[in-house]
Amino acid sequence: MSSPDGLPIKLRSEVAAVTPYRQGVQAPDDGFKLSSNENPFEPLPSVLERVQNASSFNRYGDASALELREKLAAKFGVGIGEVHIASGSVAILYQLVHATAAAGDEYMFAWPSFEAYPMLGLASGAKAVTVGLTSDYRHDLDAMADAVTDRTRAILLCSPNNPTGPAITTAEFHSFMERVPKDVLVVLDEAYREFVVAPDAIKGEDVIANYPQVVLLRTFSKAYGLAGLRIGFAIGNEQILNGARATGIPLSLTAAAQAGALASLDAEAELQERIRHIVDLRTELSTRLHEIGYTVADTEGNFVWLGLGDRAVDFADFFARNGVVVRPFAGYGVRISVGETESIPRVIELASRFKSEHVS
Numbered sequence: 001m002s003s004p005d006g007l008p009i010k011l012r013s014e015v016a017a018v019t020p021y022r023q024g025v026q027a028p029d030d031g032f033k034l035s036s037n038e039n040p041f042e043p044l045p046s047v048l049e050r051v052q053n054a055s056s057f058n059r060y061g062d063a064s065a066l067e068l069r070e071k072l073a074a075k076f077g078v079g080i081g082e083v084h085i086a087s088g089s090v091a092i093l094y095q096l097v098h099a100t101a102a103a104g105d106e107y108m109f110a111w112p113s114f115e116a117y118p119m120l121g122l123a124s125g126a127k128a129v130t131v132g133l134t135s136d137y138r139h140d141l142d143a144m145a146d147a148v149t150d151r152t153r154a155i156l157l158c159s160p161n162n163p164t165g166p167a168i169t170t171a172e173f174h175s176f177m178e179r180v181p182k183d184v185l186v187v188l189d190e191a192y193r194e195f196v197v198a199p200d201a202i203k204g205e206d207v208i209a210n211y212p213q214v215v216l217l218r219t220f221s222k223a224y225g226l227a228g229l230r231i232g233f234a235i236g237n238e239q240i241l242n243g244a245r246a247t248g249i250p251l252s253l254t255a256a257a258q259a260g261a262l263a264s265l266d267a268e269a270e271l272q273e274r275i276r277h278i279v280d281l282r283t284e285l286s287t288r289l290h291e292i293g294y295t296v297a298d299t300e301g302n303f304v305w306l307g308l309g310d311r312a313v314d315f316a317d318f319f320a321r322n323g324v325v326v327r328p329f330a331g332y333g334v335r336i337s338v339g340e341t342e343s344i345p346r347v348i349e350l351a352s353r354f355k356s357e358h359v360s
């Protein structure tokens, strides 16, 4: 019979205990949604056209994404087997954690970091081990290396770190890798790599050949503006990626997503222009928030981080009441995505008002 809490069947208790994911709310028509690090630009016409002409929807897409893998393999100077495509890099994160960490094993990441990380091991029973950021919101790589145990199977590094913004430096990365056992998977999640300008930031594609245990993750969702199509990719050792392919849900990758990604690679120059624009807006947003008295973390992504601590939720609620949706991390801070050009003065105005109305 049904359980006391109204469940008609038996759900695993650790699964039943999970609070359902709440996606960022939509902004009103005259407002701005700055809560999901989405790209504010409409898709390029050339990309839209290729997506619309992609396929008959009564047919499956090419599950192996051969054409796109060939193109990415050439771009990154690797073999076709060293590229893996899936319906979003979140899907690949899930696959890699499942391929490496069984019940009782550990996978590790910094915190706060990408909100999907804590869920990745839930279904397999792998334990999520978190290591706090430094006071300037960077990965504490020494503490992460110290936290490795004989149960650690995977370490997720997010550079630039979502939601705080700093990138891991090349020097920090190499020192960290010297301390990590060679048989532990290290995932370098570079979802925001295209927005990085700091010359000392780690660039996975430059170092991957030296580290067989490292897998790079990239996505078409952020800089390329295809979040709604769901497509991301990994570059790394073929056997490791075979593990990811083995744990993936079959046939999830659509032909439309592949067409959008291929068309985007053909439109790289136009997209680079948009990326430069977003980077300029990021600088403007950080500078102006700093001028009105906020401490803004260094950022190499398409978002800025205010370490507001206990005032994070109040700040986000105040913004939401005024039509601007930002993302609070209760007790830590607020992430504001770099959106439309017109959103910048609105954010500055509201941030100033919040400061004057909530003086502590």
Ligand SMILES: *Cc1c(COP(=O)(O)O)cnc(C)c1O
Pocket (backbone or CB within 6 Å): 037, 087, 088, 089, 090, 091, 114, 158, 162, 189, 191, 218, 219, 220, 221, 222, 227, 230, 231, 232
């Ligand atoms: C947005 C994001 C992703 C993933 O995105 P997909 O849309 O699944 O490709 C992955 N990692 C980080 C850190 C992100 O912020």
